[in-house]
Amino acid sequence: MWTSIFIGIYVIIALSIVLSILLYGAKPTKSLAWLLAIFALPVGGIFLYLLLGRNRRRYKLIEHQKDLFSKLPKPNTEQINVFDGKYGKLMTLSYKNSHFPPTSGNDLKILKDGKSTFETIFCALEGATKRIHIQYYIFEDGDLATRLLNLFEQKIAHGVVVRLIYDGIGSFSLSKKYLKKLLEIGVEVYSFLPFKFGRYFYSLNFRNHRKIIVVDGAIAFTGGINVSDKYLKGQVGLGKWHDMHLRLIGPAATQLDQVFMTDWYLVSTKLLAAIEQPKSYAKQPVSNELVQIVAGGPDDDFPVLEQTYFSMINMAKGYIYITNPYIVPGQALIRALQTAALSGVDVRLLVSEKADNQVVSWSVHSYFELFLKAGIKIYLFPDGFLHSKIMVSDDAISSIGTANLDDRSFEQNYEVNAIMYHTQIAKQLKEDFLNDCKISNELAYDDFIKRPWSKKLKEGVGKVLSPLF
Structure with missing residues (x-):
């Protein structure tokens, strides 16, 4: 009797998943792969699909994403006019997808590899007067993390607000001891979709791979480098990690801050306000050439x-x-x-x-x-x-x-x-x-x-x- 009930429940679940894949599958190749997995791996195939296979564009994590984007500054006439240039179609595409127009008046600096990148980052962090926003896919214990902890403690003592987002899976090795210290010194810290049974269990496969630091809403960093000592000391079997990062000062930094604030809303349900750039940053050398921030994720309608x-x-x-x-x-x-x-x-x-x-x-x-x-x-x-x-x-x-x-x-x-x-x-x-x-x-x-x-x-x-x- 119990075997028949189990088989009946299994068939109902399997058929409902198959129907969902046929109706809402993201791509034919993935849909076919999941269908084969479900039929070839009874129970296991269904479990893997629920864990890794759901179409996030169909089931969005940020339910009020449009309301968040409606708060972004609208492009002015000058910004819209540049859409007609050589790369106008790309600018228009990126604006419609990410809601950020290209901006001029930015000072850019290419940062190659860990040493020069973190030297520049710490220099900017030490100059913070209002707030520090920082998020990483991989945030690991080590010398870099300890140095950041000490700097955060100093800045918080001087009234600077520090907010940190780390990915729940990418930073899985980050110790509870380190997280406890962050909270003790006053850092506002959240994990992005931590692995746990409940609301986010089905979202294990959707990760925040962004690397963003924004200081006072005016100096920002992004690129491929994570907070890990392997960028300075190398890794056994792989050697030194080589990577590229970018420092931005100006309107593009403000846009990166908005990306952070959107993610902050997702992890905390708290809406943050943008801050005006300190006058001291306006004296930095700038360029009339354009920069456009493009942020994407499984909540967007398009890739x-x-x-x-x-x-x-x-x-x-x-x-x-x-x-x-x-x-x-x-x-x-x-x-x-x-x-x-x-x-x-x-x-x-x-x-x-x-x-x-x-x-x-x-x-x-x-x-x-x-x-x-x-x-x-x-x-x-x-x-x-x-x-x-x-x-x-x-x-x-x-x-x-x-x-x-x-x-x-x-x-x-x-x-x-x-x-x-x-x-x-x-x-x-x-x-x-x-x-x-x-x-x-x-x-x-x-x-x-x-x-x-x-x-x-x-x-x-x-x-x-x-x-x-």
Whole structure:
């Protein structure tokens, strides 16, 4: 009797999930993968789907997102006029998706690797007079975390408000002892979707991958670098972590602060108010070239960052250079990259030779043959682990941020990038890219297709599993 009841309940649940996948599945490949998992793995397939497979665009976490965005400043006439320029379509796309217009009057500084990045960050934090907003996907115990704790204590003693968001899974190793100290000194701290049974159990697969620091609403940082000592001391088996970060002073920093405040509302249900920039920051050297903040996540109606990358690739005329450790693109980006290369655009990919996740590395390599055959140049960076997320094109436009070229960044993670319509920055990133290529190993199509069958088999496994990443 009990067996019949169990089977009946199981069939009802399975059929309801199958119906949900057919009605609201995000992509055919993922839908098919989940259908196969449910039928091939009784009970286990259903559990995995409930844990990892729900379409977050259908079931939004931020129920009042439109109300939050309605509070953003509207673009003025001058800002709207720039939408008609060379990259007007991309600006319009990004504005409609993320609600941030491109702004001028920003001072930008490229920060490469951990040492220079954290030196600049601590310098800015020490100058805070009103508030510090900080959020990271990975926030780990160590020398950096201890130094931040001591600085927070000093600033709070002088009346500075410190707010911290850390991702519940990315920062899973962060000790309770450290969190207790943060609370004791007065830091307002929240975990983003912590792993627990209850409301957020079904959201385990949706992570906040953003890295943002904003000081007094006027100086901001974003990019690929997390709070981890491996950026200073390296990691056993991988060596030194190489990454790129960006410092922004001006209106773009205010936009990044708004991204933080939106996430703060999600974790705390508290609405924060923007603050006016201190007059001292207005004296900083600024540029009339434009910066646009693009934030995306599973609450958005469209895959914001995927559309941004797709547009940048399609708009390239001379070259498009991409640095990213996780290039696991969908069909749209594959076609865009192949089409660009076959039409004469110089398309180059710079990928880390070493990997922090072997299965993901197999998946990345599984696309190389398709790329090489189309004339795309691929370079493997051998010195440590290359974690940067950079795209630069035509000495005119570039992107630095947190988003990888994979479905996780496009569909499941909260991400943020800075799009810079800025000639000087583009040339600087291009030069850095070409210098890294000089010390990297370029793949040749004729040699690559002769790789052992065992590697091809691993790549096949990686590609099959990639829709579930």
